[in-house]
Amino acid sequence: MPAHVTLQPLDERCLTDLLHAAVADAEPGEVMPVEGPGGWDTDQQARFRAFHRHRALASPPIESTYGIRVGGEVVGAARLCPLPDAPDAAEAGVWIGRSRRGEGIGTAVFAELIDQAAAEGYTKLFVSTTTDNTAVLRLLAARGIECTVHGDAATAWVRCDRTSSPTPQSRERER
Numbered sequence: 001m002p003a004h005v006t007l008q009p010l011d012e013r014c015l016t017d018l019l020h021a022a023v024a025d026a027e028p029g030e031v032m033p034v035e036g037p038g039g040w041d042t043d044q045q046a047r048f049r050a051f052h053r054h055r056a057l058a059s060p061p062i063e064s065t066y067g068i069r070v071g072g073e074v075v076g077a078a079r080l081c082p083l084p085d086a087p088d089a090a091e092a093g094v095w096i097g098r099s100r101r102g103e104g105i106g107t108a109v110f111a112e113l114i115d116q117a118a119a120e121g122y123t124k125l126f127v128s129t130t131t132d133n134t135a136v137l138r139l140l141a142a143r144g145i146e147c148t149v150h151g152d153a154a155t156a157w158v159r160c161d162r163t164s165s166p167t168p169q170s171r172e173r174e175r
Helices: 012-025 042-055 105-119 134-142 168-174
Strands: 005-009 064-070 073-083 086-096 124-130 148-150 153-159
Touching (some): 005 105, 012 042, 012 064, 012 073, 064 105, 073 105, 086 105, 105 124, 105 134, 124 134, 134 153
Parallel strands (some): 086 124
Antiparallel strands (some): 005 064, 064 073, 073 086, 124 153
């Protein structure tokens, strides 16, 4: 992962930074299940905090969530959520603020999520997106990962080992 992109495990301070990033650069429906009217009013911000406190900051946590930091600034979030029907698998999720898309951040984060998933004991990741999310589809294709398409949904399974689809960064680490 490039040195300027890091994943920080979610804690209360990171949650505050993540909320600020979401309000500044995303719509509520892009970053969490939405209840009530759109927009970032006080209630929606409280729902955002409650959502993450109930999932990643719960004891025990339902999922692992990370703030994506670029040059120290939180620009989005990444998560690994265990799949109940596949104990060796997790669903990967990423959102990046609109103004920071197209900078290669997603590619760096995805590589780190694969490593993090392996470190947490998962052998595979499930990725789910829509067919119009060309950035994710290109990212998967670049790693040699095929998607299954059903209507406007695209899904893929990714092995969590360094030999499944080496990246330039993983090749460099292996040297």
